[in-house]
Amino acid sequence: MSDDPVAEPAIVTARGVEKRFGDLQVLKGIDLTVRKGEVVVIVGASGSGKTTFIRCINHLEKIQKGRIEVNGHLIGYRERNGLLVEDSERNIARQRCEIGMVFQLFNLFPHLTALENIIEAPIHVRKIPREEALRTGRALLARVGLAEKENTYPAQLSGGQQQRVAIARALAMRPALMLFDEPTSALDPEMIGEVLDVMKELAREGMTMIVVSHEMGFAREVANRVIMMHGGQIIEDAPPEQFFTAPAHERTAAFLSRVIGKRD
Amino acid sequence: MNFEWGVFWEYLFWPSSVYLHGLWLTLSISVVAQGFGTVLGLFIALARISKHRLLQVPARIFVWGFRGTPLLVQIVFIYTGLAAANIFRFEDINLGFATLPGNLQAGLLALTLNEAAYMAEIIRAGINSVNLGQTEASKSLGMTYGLYMRRIILPQAARVVVPPLGNEFNSMLKNTTLLSVIGVPELLLATQMVTSVTFRVFELYMVVACYYLTLTTLWGFVQQRLESRFGDPAAAASRKLASKGYRRLFGFGQIGEPR
Numbered sequence: 477m478s479d480d481p482v483a484e485p486a487i488v489t490a491r492g493v494e495k496r497f498g499d500l501q502v503l504k505g506i507d508l509t510v511r512k513g514e515v516v517v518i519v520g521a522s523g524s525g526k527t528t529f530i531r532c533i534n535h536l537e538k539i540q541k542g543r544i545e546v547n548g549h550l551i552g553y554r555e556r557n558g559l560l561v562e563d564s565e566r567n568i569a570r571q572r573c574e575i576g577m578v579f580q581l582f583n584l585f586p587h588l589t590a591l592e593n594i595i596e597a598p599i600h601v602r603k604i605p606r607e608e609a610l611r612t613g614r615a616l617l618a619r620v621g622l623a624e625k626e627n628t629y630p631a632q633l634s635g636g637q638q639q640r641v642a643i644a645r646a647l648a649m650r651p652a653l654m655l656f657d658e659p660t661s662a663l664d665p666e667m668i669g670e671v672l673d674v675m676k677e678l679a680r681e682g683m684t685m686i687v688v689s690h691e692m693g694f695a696r697e698v699a700n701r702v703i704m705m706h707g708g709q710i711i712e713d714a715p716p717e718q719f720f721t722a723p724a725h726e727r728t729a730a731f732l733s734r735v736i737g738k739r740d
Numbered sequence: 741m742n743f744e745w746g747v748f749w750e751y752l753f754w755p756s757s758v759y760l761h762g763l764w765l766t767l768s769i770s771v772v773a774q775g776f777g778t779v780l781g782l783f784i785a786l787a788r789i790s791k792h793r794l795l796q797v798p799a800r801i802f803v804w805g806f807r808g809t810p811l812l813v814q815i816v817f818i819y820t821g822l823a824a825a826n827i828f829r830f831e832d833i834n835l836g837f838a839t840l841p842g843n844l845q846a847g848l849l850a851l852t853l854n855e856a857a858y859m860a861e862i863i864r865a866g867i868n869s870v871n872l873g874q875t876e877a878s879k880s881l882g883m884t885y886g887l888y889m890r891r892i893i894l895p896q897a898a899r900v901v902v903p904p905l906g907n908e909f910n911s912m913l914k915n916t917t918l919l920s921v922i923g924v925p926e927l928l929l930a931t932q933m934v935t936s937v938t939f940r941v942f943e944l945y946m947v948v949a950c951y952y953l954t955l956t957t958l959w960g961f962v963q964q965r966l967e968s969r970f971g972d973p974a975a976a977a978s979r980k981l982a983s984k985g986y987r988r989l990f991g992f993g994q995i996g997e998p999r
Contacts, residue, residue, distance in 0.1 A: 534880055565884055573882035583877035587895050597881035600891060642877075649881060 484512035487653050487684045488533060492542035495528055495708075502528045504708040505542065510653075515685045517695040517716075520705035521731065526688045529705070530655045533686065534575040535568055547574055547652050573601060576646030580658040582638040584630040590617060590641045591626035594648045602649065609648075616644040620674050636667030640674055647678075654678065656687040692736055696720055704728045747943040751934075752950060762930025763951060769844075769919065769926060770912045773851035777912075778905065780852065781859025786889075788864050799860065806857035812918050814854055819846035819922045847919040855912060862904045866897030898970045906963035913955050927951060 488510040495503035502525045510516050518526045531537045533544055535552035543560065544551045549571055553560040563571075585593050594613040598604045604612075617623050620640035622633075630638050639659055646654060656675065660668040672694050679685060679698045689695065695702050695716055702719040704712035704727070712719065712728045720736075723729045751759070787799035806814065819842075823829040830842030870893050878888035920929035931948040935941045 536876055536879065569879070569882045569884045572880055575880070577877075577880035579873060579877065581873055583871075583873035585874065585877070585892055585896075587899075596891065597883060600887055601882040645881070 484514070486510065486545075487512050487514075487547060488686065489545045490529075490533070490542065491544075493529070493532060493539050493544060494541035495525070495532060495537060495539050502708050503532070503539070506708075506710060508703070508710065508713075510684060510686060512684055513682045514700045515679045515683075515687065515698050516701050516703060517687045517689055517699040518703045518705055519688075519690065519692070519695065519731070519735075524705040525708040526705045527657055530657055530686055530688055533653075533655055534572050534577055536577075538562070546571065549574075569601070573649055574652045576649060576651035576654040578639070578642050578646055578654065578656045578659045580661050582630070582635070582642045582662075584638055584642055584645070586630050589627050589629055590622060590633065593630070593641055594645045597645070598648050613644075613648060616647055617641070619647075619677075620644045621670070634667060635663045636670045639663065639667075639671045643671075643674055643678070652684065654683055654685045656685065656689065658688050658690070660689065660691060690735065692720070692732075704731065706731075742942070744940060744943055747938070747940045748946055751944055751947045755947075756934065758925070758930045758933055759927070762925055762927040765844075765924065765926040766913065766916045767955070769848060769851065769916045769924070770909065773848055773855055773916075774909050774912050776848075776852040777855025778859050780856035782863050784856055784860035785863035785867060788860060789867060803857045803860050806854050807861070811850070811854050811915060812921065815847060815850040815918055815922060818850045819843055841924075843919075843922045843924050847916075847922060847924050851912065851915065851919075855908065858908060859905070862908070863897065863901055866899075866901035867893060869900045870896045895970075902966050902970045903963075906959070906966065909963075910956050910959055913959065914952060 486509050488508065490506050490508040493503050493506040494501065506525075506529055508516075518530070520526045528537055532539050533546065533551065538552065543553070550560075550563075551571055552563055552568055554563045554567070555561075584590075585596065588596060591610070591613050594616055595606070595609040598609040598612065599606055614623065614626060617626055620643055622637055622640055622644075625633065625637065625641075630641070633641065643654075643659075659675070660671050663671065668691070672691060675685070675687070675694070676698050687694070687699075697716075699716050701713055702716050703710055704719075704723070704725065706727050711725045712723055714724070719728070720732065723732060755763070784799045784802060787795035788803070790796055819830060830846045832842050833840040833845065874892055874896065875888060878892045883892070916926050917928040919926055920932065923929070925933070927948055931944050935944045938944070
């Protein structure tokens with residue numbers, strides 16, 4: 477975490493992002509800038525568009541309007557005669573290398589061991605020599621506390637362990653940005669902590685992170701900014717202290733009382 | 741009953757060269773047609789699930805046509821029909837070390853195309869059985885279509901594809917008999933040729949049935965090997981011993997057995 481994130485360069489710049497699924501407009505003009513080293517937690521009720529938004533950041537979803545840049549590169553599209561047209565698969569893939577993504581349901585490759593999951597993309601996408609990829613892969617497994625599980629298949633790991641391998645797999649590509657899509661929502665309560673600990677460590681090391689989560693404790697402790705989404709728009713964007721104690725929007729207050737009221 | 745055990749045993753254990761040649765043809769035709777049919781089926785399956793209509797529609801029509809008409813009709817149509825209409829005549833090809841007769845080429849083509857239609861559906865089902873999250877995870881790691889299909893999706897689809905693939909080859913071994921109608925001297929036509937000389941129809945058809953049974957039985961063992969090779973790696977790792985071959989053969993002791 478940087479003390480003065482405003483001085484850092486922007487990693488993500490989203491401008492006027494709109495997304496429709498058929499007639500249903502899920503994103504209604506999202507503007508967001510995330511600077512290097514910032515941790516931004518996005519909260520909101522289900523259906524508010526928060527998951528769709530972070531899936532747009534690595535172009536798992538197409539957008540109909542607006543633009544998203546990561547590290548100065550326009551994501552998913554290129555400009556032709558002032559219009560945005562979808563970019564080639566190869567270019568989109570190259571952009572995605574810069575963006576790590578962690579999914580709610582882990583999505584580990586079940587036919588590969590934990591270590592093989594981690595080294596797959598570095599070897600075949602980044603073309604890193606196998607020996608080096610193995611070294612880095614083992615170091616990453618150790619970093620998420622699973623050094624002894626390198627030859628274990630995902631089905632033999634607990635949910636929390638699978639999610640930690642998934643984080644290591646994303647980190648192996650040396651991304652400039654990490655996206656977390658409800659990374660603890662599918663976990664048993666006793667496993668949430670081990671995943672959050674890995675994420676906190678990552679935040680301390682200065683990784684730029686956008687996290688969609690219901691973990692208010694994590695948001696309060698780690699986030700630089702907490703964002704509230706409602707109806708496909710950002711309605712609140714504030715440092716955690718202000719977000720949790722003095723939210724500007726009444727919907728935020730209502731949401732917080734629902735979510736936190738249950739817990740405290 | 742007129743059954744000469746002597747003839748039966750003699751042809752079973754000391755088959756004539758006509759028989760052995762027929763056996764060799766049956767085996768090689770099956771392997772080649774299954775191999776090409778599987779590869780072609782893979783591409784048809786990929787076309788079928790593609791988003792481009794130009795690929796999707798021809799693939800649909802191909803599968804519809806070849807699954808919807810009898811294999812025997814396809815064989816006769818490709819060899820005799822095309823020639824009779826002066827569209828295409830299969831000529832013998834000299835490969836240097838051997839000659840590939842026209843009827844064998846036509847037979848191989850028909851079996852391959854027919855098999856491709858069935859394999860396309862099997863492979864398509866296999867690919868669809870792989871969770872969409874696998875594709876998304878692959879893409880998010882910067883993989884392109886060819887790479888994630890080859891390294892991530894197809895290896896997982898194989899688990900679903902291999903058991904029916906085994907059954908397909910079992911059928912293929914038996915479907916080669918249909919090539920007898922266009923004069924390919926595989927095992928059945930070889931038998932017919934021998935019976936027309938010896939008149940020992942009952943004994944010799946018993947022998948040929950034993951041959952097919954032996955082929956499909958041996959294949960059953962290979963199939964079991966394949967299934968454990970392409971099966972669930974986690975389950976294979978935790979399983980102490982592979983289940984015995986005879987169980988798969990006779991179809992018991994597989995389901996519901998504690999691992």
